[in-house]
Amino acid sequence: MILSKLSESWEKMKRADITLDEIYNLILNTATREWERKQLLKCKLEIENGTDKEQALGELEYRLRPLAVRNNLTPDIADFYAKLSGEKQDIESFDLTKHFEDDGPDIERAIFAGGCFWCMVEPFETRPGIIAVISGYTGGQSENPTYDEVSRGTSGHVEAVEIIYENKVISYQVLVELYWQLIDPTDDSGQINDRGANYQPIIFVRDEEQKKIANASKEKLKQSRKFTKPIVVPIRKVEKFWPAENYHQDFYKKNRVRYRRIENSRKQYLAYLKLKGWLKRKFNKK
Incomplete structure (x- = not known):
């Protein structure tokens, strides 16, 4: 007492x-x-x-x-x-060291925007050869944008992930192919339940080699006719990437239940789109 x-x-x-x-x-x-x-x-x-x-x-x-x-x-x-x-809180800070380091000879970076960045981290981060996956903002005009500014659409930025990887272990080609599996490439107004310009899917390329690979992969997806609507994801030159606030980093680890609920919703919707495309191809052949 x-x-x-x-x-x-x-x-x-x-x-x-x-x-x-x-x-x-x-x-x-x-x-x-x-x-x-x-x-x-x-x-x-x-x-x-x-x-x-x-x-x-x-x-x-x-x-x-x-x-x-x-x-x-x-x-x-x-x-x-x-x-x-009145208590010491164990608030773990996300290590952004890799974002600011100079890349070695076998280290490269890829930047993809594909709706809410919460669901764009785990699929890449769990692959061999991935050094870091950082959630952040890019493509806009303002400097040091905050989540609220990006969400309101006042900064011009989109939510994106920066992937730092070893090119001898995993290639940019593989990353692009994985990216297509995570998004609805026919929707340029957002992704699934995430609506607005800040959720627009975009591939940001760092050089001519990435641009060539991304364009070829996009054309291959078009020719596959997996979707009933046109592929509308733009391929743009990379712009400055601003890491997001600490609480957004590694969201899938910090909020497992909420993340799985969002992830399952996305997977179900994307499976539905692919089924529509398969049915269309099948009946067109008949």
Whole structure:
């Protein structure tokens, strides 16, 4: 009983250090997600309207807790939550070292956009020869875009993955062939349940060799007549790639249940499209 009261007193002391200015700065932080901003704003208004500060902060901690335990808060909010809860949070940061390193003689990169990047990581990352798969944004005008900006369509970027690989183990040709299996190449307005320009499928090529391989693979897909509609995925010159926030990296590892639900939905839809194409080819032959 005594230990419980001491622990409760310690949490109150930690929360007493939290100021309205600190909450306000997080509300204004462009990296704060809209849902997180709403929770902070609600807490701030409650305190300003006379609610006991300890009670308001306690309720805020309760609302943030489900995302905190799944490492799904944005970095600044994760740090704030650690202070709010009075406990050291084990928020693992994604290692972006490989993104900034110079590539060796046998190391290459590929960038693909194919709808939500949550479902574009595991299929590549689990292949031999893959060094890293990084979720991020590319193809737009603004610098250092945030998830909210990209989602609102104000930055011009699309969600994409940067794949760093050993070309002696896995080829760019194999990566492109795998890419076609993950997307609906007939949809240039999004992918499956993800709608909007920020989810447009695009192949970004780094040099003439990648461009040649991508174009040949696209033509091969057209000739296969696997889909009932035209193949509309553009092939564009690579642009600066901006790594996404920590909570988006390795999403399939951090949120297994949610990821599998989204992944299964995509697989079912793509299987349906392929079945339609197969039926069309079969009846056309008859």
